[in-house]
Amino acid sequence: MNQHLIALDLDGTTLNNQAALTTATIQTLRAAANAGHIVSIITGRPYRIARHIYDQIGIKTPMVNFNGALTHIPHEAWDKEYAVELTRELALDLLDHRQELGIKTITVEDKFHVWANHPTKDLPEFLPDHLTKDQLLNGHNLTTDPIALTIEYRSGEEGKIIQAVNEKYGDFVEPRVWGGSYNILELIHRGTHKESGMFYIAKQFNIARQNIIAFGDEHNDLEMLDAAGRGVAMKNAIPAIKDVADDVTSVDNDHNGLAKYLQDYFKLSVPTSHEQAV
Template sequence: MNQHLIALDLDGTTLNNKSALTAETIKTLRAAAAEGHIVSIITGRPYRIARHIYDQIGIKTPMVNFNGALTHIPHEAWDKEYAVELTRELALDLLDHQQELSIKTITVEDKFHVWANHPTKDLPEFLPDHLTKDQLLTHHNLNEDPIALTIEYQPGEEQKIIKAVNQKYGDFV
């Protein structure tokens, strides 16, 4: 048998229009893995909202999250795991200047945590619609470099944010 890598995107491909796996898809992917193929999820989604899909399929292969910024094997310590991080400084700088940059919501994540300046009802599957006190994005609560940062801004204001980030952080972002 020739072993193949089956790389799965989730949204618009592996998941149905209700963002769920069908029984047929689960059966097919499990059969491919049982035959010795490498079935791997590669998604822009954060780990926190892709983990249940990985577990439903029942695979034990590497998973890629945050559009390639995190590669790991869920539920295992893996010596090849890596994360491309942003800086805590960048996230907190945007938080400090959110009013002048017309930023509505800032959501910051690492592999296991999510912080935001406030809950939002926009995109509830992806952005937190409720926060505990320790998930509130503050200088005190964010004590590590995050992997991902999502900004919701006032329409038409994206160039202002891009210019501010480019001026201060140049090629880093």
Template sequence: MDQHLIALDLDGTTLNNQSALTQETIRTLRTLADEGHIVSIITGRPYRIARHIYDQIGIKTPMVNFNGALTHIPHEAWDGEYEVALTRELALDLLANREQLGIKTITVEDKYRVWANHPTKDLPEFLPDHLRDDQLLTAENLTGRPISLIIEYQPGQAEKVIKAVNEKYGTFVEARVWGGPYNILELIHRGTHKESGMYYVAKQYQINRSHIIAFGDEHNDLEMLDAAGRGVAMQNAIPDIKAIADDVTPVDNDHDGLAKYLQEYFKLSI
């Protein structure tokens, strides 16, 4: 079979409901990689909380983090690596105006570093629940340009924050509300979504669109699934994702839906 790019969202897709990989998923993805396919994680997660998943799978192909804003090969110096950064001014402006905007927590990241105005226990896997002094978000500590900016807002304050961002920074910044039960929105460079990272990886390996298969379940997967040659929604995906997908997995992420779909599609004997 021709070489494919297999683009994988993590949460709600490749990972089960305990945010873990199953052995069946690992075996399936390793088999596909061994057969010469490009297995690529394309996630909204920062690198710091996606690296262990990449290492568990045991692949050596590019990873896309921050919903398309960072593309790299972990543990390697790759000349194809790129990032799409925001501005330091944006982060410090929101920090200064956080109380009037109803912002609880601001978390800023680049590839290796994270800063926040305070630790939070609200979402410990994604937001830092402890900080060193040099990780406190201040003008002195934030010396470079961040890639990602996550805002945890007070209930009902999302529109106020988005309006303030759009008025001042809307020409280059885009706000996206997280799915699920979280009062969280992410600021990304306008036009940077998962599909841009997916297409970039495909270009590196001369894989055309018809040989791209992408999997996802949430709002931030929409552009990627829509742009892939074959966009596959998880059984547990939100309705908007199922509506644009070319196919839906027969079972959900908590029952190896991704692995089972890939085994059937590529006729694997696992």
């Protein structure tokens, strides 16, 4: 079989409902990499909370963070690395107007750093639950343009924030509301989505579109699955993702749906083992 790019969303797709990798998933992804395929994580997560997953899988291929805004090879100085940045002005402007806009927490990140207006325990894996003095978001500490900006807002206030952002920064900023029960709004550079990172990686390895297989479950996976040669929705995916997908896994992310699909599709030989999360 031709070399493929296997593009992997993390939460709700590669990870189970405890946000962990199972042994079966790790072994399957390693088998795919050993068979010569390019296994790439393409996630909305920042690098700081995706690096350990990359390391557990044990791959050495490029990774995409912030929904396409950062593409790099972890632990390497890759000359093809790129970042699509927002502006420092945007972050500090929203910080100044957070009360009137209904903003609870503003988290600003680049590849290695995170700043926030205060720590929060509302979403501990994604938003910082503790901050050092130099991580406090202000004009003194934030000296460079960030890659991503995440807003936790008061329930029902997202429309006000989106309107304010669109009026002043809409020419280059695109607001996206997280799905599910989260009151989270993400600001990304307009036109930057997961598929841009996916195609960038494919180009580096001369992989044609028809040899790209992508997996996902949520709104931020839509462009990626729609653009891939083969877009695969998880059984637990939202309807909009299943609508654009070419196929759907037979079981969900909590029952190794990704691993089973890859084993069948690529005829991978994976040793059986006890199914524990690692």
